[in-house]
Amino acid sequence: MSGSLLSAVQVLLVAVGGLLLTGVMAKVRARAEGRVGAPVTQPLREVAKWLTRESPRAGGASVLAAVPYVLLVTTGLAAAVVPLAGVVTAGSSGADVLIAVFLLLTGSLALALGGLATGTAFGGMGASRAMTLSALTEPALLVGLAALAVPQRSMDLATILRRAVAHPAGMASPSHVLAIASLLVVVIAETGRLPVDNPSTHLELTMIHEAMVLEYGGRDWALLSLGQAMRLGLLFSLLATLAVPWGVATSGAALPVLAGVVLLGAKSVVLATGVALIEVRSAKLRLFRVPELLAAAFVLAILAVVVGVVAR
Amino acid sequence: MSGLGDGLIDLAAVAVLAVAVAGLWRRDVRALVGLLRLQGWALALVAAVAAVRGRDVGLGVTAALVLVVKAGVVPVLLGRVARRDPGAREGAPLINVPASLVIAAALVALAVVVGAPLHALDPTASTALAPLGLATVLTGYLLLVTRRRALSQVVGLLVIDNGIALTTFLLTSGVPLIVELGGTLDVLLVVVVIRALLGTMRARFGGIDLDGLSELRD
Amino acid sequence: MSLLLAGLALGLLAIVAALASPSRVRVALVGTLGALAAALVGAAAVATLAGRTTRTATISSLLPFASLHLRLDALGAAVELVVALVAVAAQVFAVGYARGRLRSRTATVLQGLFVLALLVVPVAGDVTTFLFAWELMALASLALLLVDHERPSARAAAVWYGAMTQGGAAAITLGLLAVVRSTHATSFAAMAAARPGTGALGVVAFVLTAAGFASKAGAVPLHVWLPRAHPEAPTPVSALMSGAMTALGLYGVARVDLGVLVEVGRGWWIGLLVVGVLSALFGALHAVTSTDLKRLLAYSTIDAMGLGLAGLAGAGVLRAEGRPGVAATLVVGVLALLLAHGAFKALLFLASGVVERTTGTRDLDRLGGLASLLPRTTAAVAVAAGSAASVPLGAGFVGEWILVEGFVAGLGRSAPGGVATALVGLVGVALTSGLTAVAMVKLLGVGFLGRARAERPASGDGEGRATSLALGLLALVTVGAGVLPGPLVAVLARAARDVVGPTGAGPTGSVTSLTLASTATALHPLGLAGGAVVLVGLVVLLARGGSRVVRATRAWACGRSDLSPRMQYTATSFAEPVQRVFADVLRPTVDVTVSHEEESREIESVLAYRSRVDDAVERALYEPLVRAHDALGRRARILANGSVHRYLAYGFVALLIVLVVLG
Structure with missing residues (x-):
């Protein structure tokens, strides 16, 4: 299987998988709270339904129309570049850690600009809060990723994964554990889950992410929610792959790649279930307590780097 | 065994430091006591692994002592004090939580730079970890300096002590039993005295917030 | 070399033309000549970078007592490229933009002189030429700041700028003299070859030159002039100051401190790194909270230059x-x-000039909805803001990427000191880049998107042909350098070799890729661009599968129908969460005034909320300094009480002292 074919598979996987993971998390939450909950495929069906509806567009129409495209293209590009199911190209693949980070950041910028373009109070509020949190998340994210990269002596994700698979003992090292813990907080913040943001709230005092996307409807909303689901799918599967790199295909043959895909799905579902259980057990933090959480994640990341340097 | 032992010591030493940092993050005084218990366990694990590896009975006894005193008696005593005023929280630390966490990160980096020569003296795997002990001491100091409640400050003091103990375990694979015994008993004494003191304070002033002590009273 | 000399000669010609030509054609003529001159110099820089040759020239008849030594090597050419690019854009822009006093003979001559001085600094081959060009650059820009001397804010800015820039120049002069003293050479090449020692003289030279150059680059705490001078200067001059002149500050650090004072101890570099990181954070935070468009850009310059300083120190x-x-x-x-x-900041400054011309204000709290009024400017600003926020395939991303990778490489396999350094640098870059993104979203989202917050004219007449051409050129360079960074980095690597000596594992680049051996990673921008095109196609296909009906509606806004533009988030409210999180650093002054109805204390009639973020460094450091200086001056007045006899006596006493000392 060639590199570009695998990329295409990964984009598809992240798109469908992201929607399914959203469904899984809703299901887990429902079950934990004693409800039956909607079927896991519900988000998929909803996107398909909204796609056929007309799009109402208010002020800033051209920006509102463009935002879902930017979000989908940047997230899709990140999903194509990053190795998730397999590392099949030899040598440096261009799958740099920072490319993925900054592609995702571009999606956040587009969402925030969309929020401001509507010219409503809510859009600006959401954009302001989301950008503040994203600025505070970035140090933890970059330092946490650096902690994973330094022991493998590469910032290329493909190389990192290949070397991690070859030396599985590194996964139990304190540096790795701390870095993954810090990245987990980052992923929770970036995907807007509890305790940072509540994806199902529409209360103005607590909304962060939802406030930016209030003005989308119909087809625009379908594309936008697909983009958000892809973002979630990408972040979860990337974290799962980095945490436990077992099963990542290192050759292009069909069987290992298939195994890699299946294992990737399993790891991501486990992670999503875990995050959903955290959500059930935690209340939303006050907005100005979130920086404390992110600072804690940042310190974990610094500890990860330092411990990695000390204990090597 | 050696690989597993190294891994365990690594994890436990990092846990001691991570718990100290978590102490800066939590505001709930009772959570702090819980963290202290956790730190005691991790410290005992470091000593125990070092004892097994060095086949050192004295160190084994020290490990047991650490477990009993630092993970058992001390947290229980402090827990009783904490339970007297339930819901006691660190209101506003002198330096806010994100800032103190960032400072802690800087202190950890400083400890690594300053502690590097220790490793150069005796380059083994466990001396390489010694800066973590130093970092724990510094973090404990930060806790001691920035918290307002007397109980949080006691926790800071005990974190410093744990950091010193961690450094000695890692650097020398344990001090003579008698020295450790003395140190541990000192800590116990301090806790008992402070507990009595806090009880008196509460009886006199109705609280243990140290800012209330800035002026003399009859 | 002939290209360079031709360019500089054309620059001189532009100044002569400014003196001689009638006012009708002056701006167009001088602008065209100046742009051509800068373009020729830029071409010379490209030729040097591509041809791997260092060229030198000596001009002996231009100055009395001294001759000009020009030397164009790879490092100089790399910086010259930046200066030339900004200069071309600023000169073209000025043709369409200059009105009123900016068209006067004095202003055009000064602008020509400023550009010429900027172009000479990176090619100065020896200390004399360098200091001459440096001082000319400082004085010309100071005079340009006073073109609008009626405004008190411009005069105040000029005082600050004059004091700081002359102090900086004095420090640089003394520092360079110390280097000359210890190497017995005056040309930079000979100095670098002589490798001055580590003695006290070397440290003095390092501290003085680093402080002087860093103050030009707006490093904290020597930055106070920058957020005043850059916004108050006429727009093309702001762009030149921010895009090119600050870059020359870092050029000085690279040329003298990194290139010549090789043996200076590590501790001094670590100090400079901390200064750089602090400047970056300070600038980024203030950029987020500023509401004046140009002030925001000035602070964001401090942030970018701080990162550059941190990179050089690292x-x-x-x-x-x-x-x-x-x-x-x-x-x-x-x-x-x-x-x-250089590209994106010059673009943003020039665009802010267009905005100010069109709306009459630079206050972001009163702007908004410019996208429909100034579509071309908005598009250019979007490109520049994206580049500043490190969006992939923008030029800004390339620089930031290489910088982060460099610091991460420093984390592995270094001694603990190196690890701590790299960690500080990495954290600084990460936090700064996040905050810069906030500032840029604010600039674009609040200033240009949304709805207009104040009355304004119906047409965008500030968006002329020449101005749009200048913006378009800069936007093109921004995207071009982002999509094809390989060749650029390949030649920049040559410049880096000039500075740090021969290396095995520097960055390498080809047309399609950019490889960093130190972290075993690569960037394939063309591949990314291709992938993006394919994905756009896929999304369009997906979207066409759905409904294509678009209905124009009013904003829903949770059901509020009486939505006025004043209900939008303003620049101040957008930055409020950041301001609150970093309140300990920014120390904002916030006051809420409540006035009550006359009949009852319970009913409030007016609630006013004011929040102001002043420069904390200025308040804590400079105000006491200025006050002490004032007091000293007042005391000194006793010496001069107006009595002629006393003044004559001073002269007599001075003569006696000289006699005694010499005798």
């Missing part, structure tokens, strides 16, 4: 740790950052 530390490859990577990152910053 290179100094890691070279001393024996990691020349990583040091070269960092230097290349800084040079790429300078080029990207």
Whole structure:
């Protein structure tokens, strides 16, 4: 299987998988709270339904129309570049850690600009809060990723994964554990889950992410929610792959790649279930307590780097 | 065994430091006591692994002592004090939580730079970890300096002590039993005295917030 | 070399033309000549970078007592490229933009002189030429700041700028003299070859030159002039100051401190790194909270230059740790950052001039909805803001990427000192880049998107042909350098080798890729662009599968129908969460005034909320200094009480003292 074919598979996987993971998390939450909950495929069906509806567009129409495209293209590009199911190209693949980070950041910028373009109070509020949190998340994210990269002596994700698979003992090292813990907080913040943001709230005092996307409807909303689901799918599967790199295909043959895909799905579902259980057990933090959480994640990341340097 | 032992010591030493940092993050005084218990366990694990590896009975006894005193008696005593005023929280630390966490990160980096020569003296795997002990001491100091409640400050003091103990375990694979015994008993004494003191304070002033002590009273 | 000399001669010709030509054609003639001159110099820089040759020339008849030594090597050419690019854009822009006093003979001559001085600094081959050009640059820009001398804010800015820039120039002069003293050479090439020692003289030279150059680059705490001078200067001059002149500050650090004072101890570099990181954070935070468009840009310049300073200082530390490859990577990152910053910051400053001309204000709290009024400017600003926020395939991303990779490479395999240095640098870059993104979203989202917050004219007549051409040129460079960074980095790596010496593992680039050996990673921008095109096609296909009906509606806004533009988030409210999180650093003054109805204390009639973020460094450091200076001056008045006899007596006493001392 060639590199570009695998990329295409990964984009598809992240798109469908992201929607399914959203469904899984809703299901887990429902079950934990004693409800039956909607079927896991519900988000998929909803996107398909909204796609056929007309799009109402208010002020800033051209920006509102463009935002879902930017979000989908940047997230899709990140999903194509990053190795998730397999590392099949030899040598440096261009799958740099920072490319993925900054592609995702571009999606956040587009969402925030969309929020401001509507010219409503809510859009600006959401954009302001989301950008503040994203600025505070970035140090933890970059330092946490650096902690994973330094022991493998590469910032290329493909190389990192290949070397991690070859030396599985590194996964139990304190540096790795701390870095993954810090990245987990980052992923929770970036995907807007509890305790940072509540994806199902529409209360103005607590909304962060939802406030930016209030003005989308119909087809625009379908594309936008697909983009958000892809973002979630990408972040979860990337974290799962980095945490436990077992099963990542290192050759292009069909069987290992298939195994890699299946294992990737399993790891991501486990992670999503875990995050959903955290959500059930935690209340939303006050907005100005979130920086404390992110600072804690940042310190974990610094500890990860330092411990990695000390204990090597 | 050696690989597993190294891994365990690594994890436990990092846990001691991570718990100290978590102490800066939590505001709930009772959570702090819980963290202290956790730190005691991790410290005992470091000593125990070092004892097994060095086949050192004295160190084994020290490990047991650490477990009993630092993970058992001390947290229980402090827990009783904490339970007297339930819901006691660190209101506003002198330096806010994100800032103190960032400072802690800087202190950890400083400890690594300053502690590097220790490793150069005796380059083994466990001396390489010694800066973590130093970092724990510094973090404990930060806790001691920035918290307002007397109980949080006691926790800071005990974190410093744990950091010193961690450094000695890692650097020398344990001090003579008698020295450790003395140190541990000192800590116990301090806790008992402070507990009595806090009880008196509460009886006199109705609280243990140290800012209330800035002026003399009859 | 002939290209360079031709360019500089054309620059001189432009000044002569400004003196001689009638006012009708002056601006167009001078602008065209100046742009051509800068373009020729830029071409010379490209030729030098591509041809791997260093060229030198001596002009002996131009100045009395001294001759000008010009030397164009790879490092100089890399910086010259930035200066030339900004100069071309600013001159073209000025043709369409200059009105009123900016068209006067004095202003055009000064602008020509400023551009010429900027172009000479990077090619100065010896200390005399360098200091001459440096001083000319400082004085010309100071005079340009006073073109609008009626405004008190411009006069105040000029006082600050004059004091700081002359202090900086004095420090640089003394520092360079110390280098000359210890190397017995006056040309930079001979100085670098002589390798001055580590003695006290070397440290003095390092501290003085680093402080002087860093103040030009707006490093904290020597930055106070920058957020005053850059916004108050006429727009093309702001762009030149911010895009090109600050870059020359970093050029000075690279040329003298990194290139000549090789043996200076690691500790001094670590100090400079901390200064750089603090400047970056300080600038980024103030950029987020500023509401004046140009002030925001000025603070964001401090932030970018702080990162550059941190990168150069990191290179100094890691070279001393024996990691020349990583040091070269960092230097290349800084040079790429300078080029990207020159392009996007000049663009943003020029665009802010268009905005001010159109709306009559620079206050972001009163702007908004400019996208429909100034579509071309908005598009250009979007490109520049994206580049500043490190969006991939923008020029800014390339610089930031290389810088971060350099610091991460410093984390591995270094001694603990190197690790701590790299960690500080990495954290600084990460936090700064996040905050810069906030500032840029604010600039674009609040200023240009949304709805207009105040009355304004119906047409965008500030958006002329020449101005749009200048913006378009800069936007093109921004995207071009982002999509094809390989060749650029390949030549910048040559410049880095000039600075840090021969290295094995610096960055390499080809047309399709950019490879960093120190972290075993690569960037394939063309591949990314291709992938993006394919994905756009896929999304369009998906979207066409759905409904294509679009209905124009009013905004829903949770059901509020009486939505006025004043209900939008303003620049101040957008920045409020950041301001609150970093309140300990920014120390904002916030007051809420409540006035009550006359009948009852319970009913409030007016609630006013004011929040103001002043420069905390200025307040804590400079105000006492200025006050002490004032007091000293008042005391000194006793010496001069107006009595002629006393003044004559001073002269007599002075004569006696001289006699005694000499005798």
